[in-house]
Amino acid sequence: MNKNPKLIEILLVEDNPNDEELTLHALQKHKVINTIHVVRDGEEALDYIFCQGKYSHRSFTNPPTVILLDLKLPKVEGLEVLRQIKRDDRTRTIPVVVLTSSQLERDIIESYRLGINSFVTKPVEFGEFTRAVSEIGLYWALLNQPMPTQEVD
């Protein structure tokens, strides 16, 4: 995962605007300053990752640094998105962190089987939530230099 330190890109796949806002707030609060791109459903996520549709201008040589994936998504389910990412050689190596409020075993097993890097249950309590996200954020933040500017779609 040797990346150009200047282009740390986080793809946040989250349908819930509240969760989105809280996530972004948490990241910002803890000074995780990266380029964060938000998509609101599974289809859009796939378009983004696979450089198709409205994101056909993107290229595979420039994948997101990490994908924060919510499992419950409209149009295409999070697991399906995950499956497709991991099935394709071009996208398999992208680190995926699953953010979800689901504690169901099935999901856990499925997710690990599909080779995610981390699984975080979105806790109800905000402190936990921010800590979980920031741990991930900090990790990458440690690896990468923070960008002075940030773009939020």
Place this chain on the structure above:
Amino acid sequence: MSLRLRIYLNTILTIAFILAIVSLVVVQYENQRKALVNKNIIQELTAELVPLSFVTSDYLALLGEPGQAQWQAQFERLRTLSQQNETISSALSPHMLSIEEKFGVLVELADTAGDTEISAGHQAALRHAASSLNQDLQETARDLGVLHSATQAELLRVQRNTLLATIITFALLSALLIVVADSYFRFILHPLNHLVNGVTALEQGDFDHQMPVDSGSGSLQSTNELGQLAVAFNRMSKQLQLTMNDLQQELATNLAITERLGKSEERMSSIFRVAPTGIGLVLDRVIMDANSRICEMTGYMKDELIGQNARFLYPSQEEYEFVGSEKYRQIAEGGTGEVETRWLTKDGTVKDILLASTPLDADDLTKGVTFTALDITERKKAEEYIRNMNEVLEGMVQKRTIELQKANEDLRSFAYSISHDLRAPLRAIDGFSRILIEEYAEELTPEAQRYLNLGRENAITMGNLIEGLLEYSRTGRQALHLQMVEPETLVRTVLADLQHEYPDHSANIIIGKMPACRADAMLLKQVYQNLLQNAYKFTNTKPSSQIEIGCDMMEQQSIYYVKDDGVGFDMRYADRLFGVFQRLHGMTEFEGTGIGLAIVQRIIHRLGGEVWCEAEPDKGATFFFTLNPPQGLTNE
């Protein structure tokens, strides 16, 4: 003496007597003949004397040679005659001599006389000689007469003797005959009579009859053959008697046996005839015997079945051959065979038959095979029906299973949805409230902050309630993975987590020996988690406390327990303890949703056990649970 001897003797005696008689007769005859001969001679002599006298006279007359020759011839004749018998001869010989002599004298005289005149003296001498001769002749005649009388007397005497002898001998013979007859009667006829009686008695079945032997006159004598026969016969009688007894006994026994056999045969026969199952005997596929039930089943009369090859009972050649090969294969392998087949009855219906066969002699099939036939048409119909029903039920079950699975699935996704969708707003509430509190604190009055906090707390509570409900729901639905678990291991893990959660809590933990048990590890851990969390929670008010975890190993089952000496509760409200969201303390005293024990109870019930508690206010509480039902019952 023996009869043989007796008979010999009798015979000899008889013969002797006969000989005696014969010889006597012969002797007497001879005597008589002799006497008669003598008499005849004498008569003849006498007769011949006369001629001699004449001849003498003649000679005297003539005194010639022819006369002499004539006289001599006649004399010779006489002499010859007399010499025929010695007695006569001796009696007459002097006479003869004298006569001869005197004749000689005469002759001499005659001769001397010559032809001339005979002198007187000479003539006197001649006359003297002649008269002397005649005298001799007369004497001879007289002697002959005497002889004749003697002879006559002799003859009479002989005759008389003969008669006497005959009488005597005949008397003796009679006596002999009487003796013989007596002997015959006594030693033969009477004994024979006894023998006959004996045999007759035997013939009539009287084996006790013994022939009298040596028991007096007229009985059998053991010394002779008949007696021995009688003895032997008596012995034989006795033997026959014994044999007869034996035979009679044997006969009686045999009769008894025969009767028993007869009854047994009767019974067997009856059993065979009226048995509710068709029974029969078959030899090389030919029906040798069949009972009434077979007849009923097939619609054929018994005589239509016996002697027929079983082929006609089968609806097809294949069926017939299949039964044959299958049955004999089974018999060869296991000694008996059973096969389901179909039979064709007389009126054309086909019946399902259960045919079982066993050979009468496993090693010799030529003795025949006995078979039973059971009409299983109804049974097969029932089986068919059941099969159909089962298929239908199976289909229904499958349908229901699918429905259930679907329902379960629905429930799962429902829970999933709840989990996700209900928490999202809660997160939002909590999150934004937190931001407000943290980042806009200066602009909020303490009261405003309190309200926000209350709002947040309630969001959290709601989250916990949802969590609890989901937990509760999950413990009921998820599959059990039963394995042998060590409770101690689980307890220690739970305790480690709890220490982490309650770092300030100082409790004296005692873990007793607990046997391994068969349970779902995760669910049991949940149980200990909930129980121990309660223990921690309710001992938190005390500065020091003791929590005891262990197991009472009873005979029939193990009773696990978690005991604390915390705040306890009033047993009056114990039955509410395990209800969903039931709490015996206010929210301000102890936090909690009141779902923990409900979850514990649900899990324990699923693991086949029971849970209960004992407590006292301020003295603490002990929660007991069992995992398996008492020994002897199976659990799920």
